[in-house]
Amino acid sequence: MADRYGATEAVIKHMVRDIERQCGEKGHEVGETLVAFMVKAVVLNPENDFDVERPLTSEDVHRLIQLCRERLTDPADISLDTIKMQVYFDINYTSRKSFLKENRDVLSENVQPLIQDIMDARPRTREELETFYRKVVAFIVVLSGLGPATDMVVLRETTAALQSVLPQSELTAISKIPREHKLSQIRELAYIVFGIRVFNKHIGKSATAIADLPSILEVAFPETYGMIEKHMDLAAPDAHTYTAILERHAMTGALKAVDSALTIQLTEALANCRQHMAYLDLLKQGVDKCQEVSNRHLENYRSVAEGLRKQLKSRHAVQTAQVYPKFRQLGEFWAGMQEEVVFLGVLRNLVDGVAPFRKVRQEQIKRASLQPYLENITIRTDQERLAETASDESRIDDDLVPANIEVYYPERVANFSSMETEYKGFCAYAAACGDGIPVPGNTRLGIVRYRDKYYSFSTKEAAQAFCNDPARCVAVVVQLARQRPVLIQLLGLHAHFSTMTPARPGAMDGRMLTKPVTKCDAGTQTDTHAPLPEGTGIVKSYEWNEWELRRKALRLTNLRTKVTKSTQTTVSGYRRQVETQVYLPKTKQTQTSRDKHTDIPKPAMYVAGLRGTTEHTKLPTKMDLTPTIHEHRIAEDLEPK
Numbered sequence: 032m033a034d035r036y037g038a039t040e041a042v043i044k045h046m047v048r049d050i051e052r053q054c055g056e057k058g059h060e061v062g063e064t065l066v067a068f069m070v071k072a073v074v075l076n077p078e079n080d081f082d083v084e085r086p087l088t089s090e091d092v093h094r095l096i097q098l099c100r101e102r103l104t105d106p107a108d109i110s111l112d113t114i115k116m117q118v119y120f121d122i123n124y125t126s127r128k129s130f131l132k133e134n135r136d137v138l139s140e141n142v143q144p145l146i147q148d149i150m151d152a153r154p155r156t157r158e159e160l161e162t163f164y165r166k167v168v169a170f171i172v173v174l175s176g177l178g179p180a181t182d183m184v185v186l187r188e189t190t191a192a193l194q195s196v197l198p199q200s201e202l203t204a205i206s207k208i209p210r211e212h213k214l215s216q217i218r219e220l221a222y223i224v225f226g227i228r229v230f231n232k233h234i235g236k237s238a239t240a241i242a243d244l245p246s247i248l249e250v251a252f253p254e255t256y257g258m259i260e261k262h263m264d265l266a267a268p269d270a271h272t273y274t275a276i277l278e279r280h281a282m283t284g285a286l287k288a289v290d291s292a293l294t295i296q297l298t299e300a301l302a303n304c305r306q307h308m309a310y311l312d313l314l315k316q317g318v319d320k321c322q323e324v325s326n327r328h329l330e331n332y333r334s335v336a337e338g339l340r341k342q343l344k345s346r347h348a349v350q351t352a353q354v355y356p357k358f359r360q361l362g363e364f365w366a367g368m369q370e371e372v373v374f375l376g377v378l379r380n381l382v383d384g385v386a387p388f389r390k391v392r393q394e395q396i397k398r399a400s401l402q403p404y405l406e407n408i409t410i411r412t413d414q415e416r417l418a419e420t421a422s423d424e425s426r427i428d429d430d431l432v433p434a435n436i437e438v439y440y441p442e443r444v445a446n447f448s449s450m451e452t453e454y455k456g457f458c459a460y461a462a463a464c465g466d467g468i469p470v471p472g473n474t475r476l477g478i479v480r481y482r483d484k485y486y487s488f489s490t491k492e493a494a495q496a497f498c499n500d501p502a503r504c505v506a507v508v509v510q511l512a513r514q515r516p517v518l519i520q521l522l523g524l525h526a527h528f529s530t531m532t533p534a535r536p537g538a539m540d541g542r543m544l545t546k547p548v549t550k551c552d553a554g555t556q557t558d559t560h561a562p563l564p565e566g567t568g569i570v571k572s573y574e575w576n577e578w579e580l581r582r583k584a585l586r587l588t589n590l591r592t593k594v595t596k597s598t599q600t601t602v603s604g605y606r607r608q609v610e611t612q613v614y615l616p617k618t619k620q621t622q623t624s625r626d627k628h629t630d631i632p633k634p635a636m637y638v639a640g641l642r643g644t645t646e647h648t649k650l651p652t653k654m655d656l657t658p659t660i661h662e663h664r665i666a667e668d669l670e671p672k
Contacts, residue, residue: 637656
């Protein structure tokens with residue numbers, strides 16, 4: 032087996048295939064993606080004692096395959112159902128932007144052969160013109176999606192609409208357009224014909240059964256919302272019940288002491304419920320966006336169609352420059368509604384697709400078996416929890432948090448509603464100290480910032496406990512995710528696990544994460560001729576300067592019998608350009624104390640006896656009339672303002 036599993040990559044591939052085959056033999060159909068995820072989850076779990084820093088031995092491979100097979104074939108494992116749900120959703124769900132791009136790429140791929148034929152066509156004879164015209168009609172039918180290209184009625188209606196815009200006799204003008212402009216002209220023509228067919232359907236003149244998209248959307252949206260609410264009503268009560276029991280008993284240790292197996296089951300069941308509810312909420316957001324865009328397309332379509340109806344009804348002849356842009360708009364609005372119908376169908380399929388993954392949870396945990404644990408417990412919904420902590424008294428007190436932690440409140444941050452919190456919005460303290468219990472956080476309490484990441488909490492006390500030791504709480508959540516891989520997707524811990532390696536025996540406690548190896552440019556400056564003792568092998572005659580080496584070479588050359596002649600020209604090779612690079616001195620600023628002044632009394636001296644007396648024996652007297660500071664202030668106060 033060691034030869035079979037050579038390199039690490041080959042080992043993983045063979046293991047995935049073997050596990051998939053062995054599970055299939057036992058009647059469990061598992062996909063390659065699910066098996067690969069389970070292999071990673073088993074290796075990351077420190078309880079399984081795998082060391083990925085050394086090559087896997089035959090014994091390691093055999094044990095890893097056995098552990099994965101046991102996990103994947105356990106019919107009573109609730110967490111396995113949750114992992115299957117996560118894998119299914121990740122494979123089948125796509126964002127609206129990605130779906131629209133993929134849908135348009137598929138449409139472009141379908142019409143690419145027709146586009147290529149149209150671009151390369153240079154019809155000259157009548158038969159070639161007819162063939163070229165049929166290809167243009169087929170291109171318009173495929174691009175519009177208004178019926179199959181093999182239906183004769185659809186082809187006749189499209190041909191008639193095209194004839195009203197571009198008669199066959201004028202087709203040679205299209206074929207002679209330069210290649211770089213021909214495609215845009217053909218697409219412009221196709222959307223005009225597209226709009227004409229849609230308008231004929233709007234006024235009741237279309238013979239083909241074009242789908243009534245406005246009616247379909249008006250019925251489909253309420254049905255889709257009803258499906259989501261139905262599944263949400265089944266999952267939410269169970270989540271609220273499991274949360275109430277785990278908060279009362281499991282976090283205090285009372286339930287774990289009585290029945291640890293039930294605690295594990297309830298924790299796994301709660302993760303299953305919360306993951307199902309998160310996916311339903313994400314799908315509901317997609318339906319909301321789809322309905323918003325559809326209503327905008329529908330409103331624009333009806334406005335343009337009614338305007339065209341009135342415009343064409345009141346006149347026998349209308350200028351093409353007035354109606355062709357409106358026909359093009361009709362085609363674009365209808366194409367937009369077609370995309371929304373398809374995208375809504377994808378969302379509906381996902382709503383039904385994630386529902387079966389709650390089966391194991393419903394079979395393993397019955398409502399009646401939980402009644403003994405529900406005594407004197409109030410089951411609160413998520414909305415009731417938010418209402419209980421909506422007052423200002425429930426907010427996080429930023430005066431009690433450490434200096435390295437910041438708290439943001441709604442009224443202090445302009446983009447507060449768009450701030451994304453860690454753990455998909457679940458309470459960070461409950462996830463860490465509640466054995467991974469996902470309790471919804473309330474951002475109205477305040478958002479805590481720690482190491483450039485944002486955390487929300489369910490209560491003020493939970494936030495205060497987290498702030499007392501945030502590093503330990505974050506490390507505990509990561510460690511729990513290693514043991515329970517369902518938390519990686521549920522809490523959004525992919526960034527943590529991108530650089531994680533399994534813990535090894537004897538590793539430092541708390542060192543769950545391996546920091547990524549970073550590279551940077553570094554330089555050191557040393558003395559060129561440092562004083563060293565004799566006999567160290569330093570060559571004192573070493574020179575690094577090129578010009579100094581040249582000077583020494585000339586000195587060693589015997590030039591006494593040589594004659595040197597030189598001529599300086601404009602293209603002389605003796606001239607060189609020398610460039611040097613220096614580091615400019617940094618501009619530094621320092622702040623000193625500000626200049627201040629004090630208001631003191633102005634000195635006043637008076638000398639008496641200088642004049643007005645004839646007695647020469649009497650000396651002048653010097654008198655100090657400077658007021659004291661107290662007298663000066665009193666005088667200033669008495670001055671009129």
